[in-house]
Amino acid sequence: MPARVYDNILQTIGNTPLVRLNRVVADLPCKVYAKVETTNPGNSIKDRMALKMLEVAEKEGKIKPGGTIIEGTSGNTGMGLALAAIVKGYKCIFATTDKQSKEKVDILKAHGAEVIVCPTNVEPEDPRSYYQVARRLQTEIPNSWYVNQYDNLANRLAHYEQTGPEIWEQTEGKVTHLVVAAGTGGTIVGTGKYLKEKNPNIQVWAIDTYGSLLKKWFETGELDMGEVHPYISEGFGEDFLPENYDRNAIDHFEKVTDKDGAVMARRITKEEGIFIGYSAGSVIAGLRQLKDRLKKDDVVVVIFHDHGSRYIGKVYNDEWMLDRGWLEVDTVRDLINGLGRRRLVTIDHDAKVADALALMKKYDIEHLPVMNGLEMAGCVSQGSLFKMFIEQADVKDQLVADVMDKALPVVSMDTPLERLTNFINKDNGAVLTRDESGQFTILTKYDILNAFSKG
Template sequence: MDIKNNILETIGNTPLIRLNKITKDLPGTILAKVDYFNPGNSIKDRMALKMVEVAEKEGKIKPGGTIIECTSGNTGMGLALAAVVKGYKCIFTTTDKQSKEKMDILKAVGAEVIVCPTNVEPDDPRSYYSVAQRLAREIPNSYHFNQYDNLANRLAHYETTGPEIWRQTDGKITHLVCTAGTGGTVTGTAQFLKEQNPDIQVWAIDVYGSLLTKFFRTGVVDMNEVHPYISEGFGEDFVPKNYDMSVIDHFEQVTDKDGAVMARRLAKEEGLFCGYSAGSCIQGLVQLKDRLKPDDMVVCIFHDHGSRYVGKIYNDQWMLERGFLDVKSFRDIVNGRGSRQKLITLSPEQTVSDAVALMRKYDIEHIPVMRGEEILGSISEGGLFQKVFSDPDIKHAKLEKVLEPAFPVADFMTPVEKLSTLINKENGAVLSKDEAGNYHIVTKYDVIQAMGK
């Protein structure tokens, strides 16, 4: 029988999967080490367990103690799993840029989560680093694991991730590509692989707004490099002690947008529902494709699962609001609003007063007038203003007496540029039916906003 004694025994031995579509134009064989197959759905399970084991061995945490850590979510999940099995309590500090899903998952496995501001210096008492340190001082029998400077982090990857990749590629790996955050994964894995073959190239992928790339190139910690970024799980505003820059050959930066868009492509084109760092990892590799040769074997680390990001990079509205998706059609504009709300309409028997009340309630300027599915005309704020100004008593009139021309109806996939030609001075909106047969409206302001992205 093959029976695991507890969930921790399922950590590691994750699959190496060939990429076929996204990388079809890249030289060599491109493989993904897909670590969302770990029980906590991320590569951080490896180092979390190792940090706990080392802390126990060194007497830094005792039975019934409290695990304290600052985490973007994934390390916390790994520590929480260890805590469940081993009987510890958990308190995690995280930043307000992390996805709600990550926080909810940590709470689901019994952890307490404290959210701290992102845009403060690491030594600011409000930062998630400082809050974790303070809690560790105040709470008896607690230990701050500090994944950034805890060398058990990189040791976990030296002992597991590196050997697995070497074995799975039969020692033929030529390149390791990995996003750089705490430094544990890229450094520990690289240390093992370089011991086997010093010619293996290690490429670390960073994000604009992180200081790691400049530090790698110059040895200077330049805080002028640091600015807010949206990418999660990698990039830093300081240099963690887990780094050994001597085993890294190159740092490459990618944008928030490119990493997010590539993550969505991985899901749609490869069936790999991964997190932000996986998209950024592949984007970085694509930017470096001219350095590859046909006989190269590249292993890319895919850290975590896309379920952590369903409210962000896999949410059309979130992507559109940040300009990460190209707005191309009527449908894109509607999707950018989030949930497809029911179209506000009026019937011809209603009065001008009814129309004014609806416009005020929903802060809208254009309302179609319909009887069932039949479009009879429209009412606009500008048109009503002119009528009410000339005849104050008209507010009691039925709408059928003051109808303006009906809004044109376009296909749901009509390009934004075409919509702009359908809207004019006399006609401030366009209607369309979605896939379910429900009407939606796009106004001139929607088109202006979309074309400005």
Template sequence: MTADKKVYNNILETIGDTPLIRLHKTVADLPCPVYAKVEFFNPGNSIKDRMAVKMVEVAEAEGKLKPGGTIIEGTSGNTGMGLALAAIQKGYRCIFTTTDKQSKEKADILKALGAEVIICPTNVEPEDPKSYYSVSKRLATEVPNSWYVNQYDNLANRLAHYEQTGPEIWKQTEGKVTHLVVATGTGGTITGTGKYLKEQNPDIQVWAIDSYGSLLTKWFNTGEIDMKEVHPYITEGIGEDFVPENYDRDVIDYFEKVTDKDGAVMARRIAKEEGIFVGYSAGSALSGLKQLKSKLTKDDVVVVIFHDHGSRYVGKVYNDEWMLDRGFLDVNTVQDLIGGLGRRRLVTIDAAQTVQQAMELMQQYDIEQIPVKTGNDITGSVSQHGLFKKLMQDLNLKDQAVSNVQETGIPVVAMNTPIERLTGYINKDNGAVLAKDDSGDYHIITKYDVLNALSKG
């Protein structure tokens, strides 16, 4: 072991001291440098490791968490990860409640670390007995020797960021930071970090990024808790339908809302253009900053918090089919549409096979039209409509080769064909088109695929 290699006693000692990385392509339209505080370098791959361990340490010191106890919390996943890491090292049991809108990957990771995970419905009031807040509170009264974390109202949450995240950013920017941008949920990160930075320089602007469907922005602007603002949204880890005690309005200067789509699209841009594989809230944070670019000058230095890692969202934000289903992908060409549909088996039939076999394939896969292959080439097609007309005239055709009854081939279009042009190829007699990719594989696009894409465009 060389002398310059730091050795850690356990995984908890690796929390913090995360890098500050300058962004380039995604912020090329902004007048000032923008740096990302990349928190997935923490061992649990999120900023929540900081406050999770701090809350455990404070609870131990106050006698609320005793040896062999059970940690109980409602979590979107990342706080649970940090708590689970602490529990492993310190010998505690964990029970977490979460919502059904959170990615499956988050729940699976928590289970992998030995936690018990209870999935609760998203679209209920916080006071509803079925909400993940209520279920976690109830369990804390029922499970012996347990401690209810309550990250939302537990002020050790923001204390962690006052003691760690704020000082790190101040030191890394050599005191030059002028703006802190945080996609905010529990309020701990923005309040704790912002409080420390404003103590060093009161002129630093602290901007909170919120989601449509959250009541936090209106609360900040008016002091009013308006439940009419609350409606379901997809973005994970930010926004709230109540106001956690960790918030301090005196620390925050501005709230900005970002749509589910803009946050998701920006997260993908950060991954592709900066090489930083981030979670959903990072996309929201950067999208919100760009919405506020008119408030920036060339002399500013902006720090944006990138809360967690993209691996938590591979089944959602980084899944083309998920994005396409929600209208989050701009589908302009056949290539775009095929990317969103994902890999699908192309059902074909050999020209030497029988009409009966063609009919069975149509029934098995519930399809209206099948390409006919001669060797490796597609030479025609058979359709339900065409076979029905022919069989009504001669039922014996079902035992003949498909080559005797095949119709004109399904049109083959280029991968860069605009979606709108496909309507010229698809009609009542032809319900699909084919496209051939660079590897020589064929893909089929049906009229339903086109209609679905156009309806969400």
């Protein structure tokens, strides 16, 4: 059967694959499948509801041809709306928060949207919040439509009509658990409602984050602003209650820390080969926290909401992870302990280049620190000397001080190995480190590469 040809990109939304997970859930007693929503044209599940909300608004006359779509978005809904706007001929203005990744903002702009970045740490009712900025713009701009994905029930309708039926069909009705990161409520309520109509015994588990009030609301019915505080996780959790929520469609809420979600997202990408976003990591972390509730014959479906490319500057950036203490890495001290103590071979600054070459040959080393008394004065290397020999044959008779490069960088013993790439590059092939007794050790790029290859 030939592949289908589409009239426009919006027709490719939906019918996403269901993929079995293996390594990250190897110790769970049951089968776990991921609904991989990254294959939507906007690389997220939000394409589904973005198009649905727009279609409903068009039918209801809330937006006319050539109008402007206005929304407060963490990025993915905006992407879906931007795609629909391009095909249908609308303009887009999006308000977002300053905690969202730069990649999300840049992607929205690349698709022709105007993006207004608002502060995160303000109350939803604050006129500076992205919710209120979007509402205000709708009153100021003629022929504009404020989407309001949080209270727009076409959001959950999209998942009731599409995501739920797809999961039911793909699992041949065998699904027993649905696990979803809960944000606007559209995905979990719409999908959960459909599946529960098919089988009331299906368990629907919502993943929340610390700093969100949703879990306590679900358990007590109380909207406790004392639960609300800034959090780093993106795309789920809320500081108010969207109208898309229906407690009857959900069986349990589970909170996951910012760190656990980020670490698990990286694991999924490395161990399953599925490049996913922050919320997907949180979903698997939350599922693992609940593994004692699972049985051998259960069939769990988790939603992988969006693509890892949205988080290159955050979750998938080693520096960002290290700054938060979330990346468990070896340090220079660990590397040195593994290598064993090695004699640091040096040469005096007033020695001849010929003497330096002899030492390099004797000890089979590439980098030779240059000393001036007790101070590190510079460094000579095989690479730099080789270039000099090409240009001048008598370089062997010159003083080391006249040909040496700048001294090698000195790094702390507690420096993570990942950060050594800031110091070791094509122009500088080694670093020095000094222990508490004052003894220097040299580490070359080959030491670092060997350490990474063993990891």
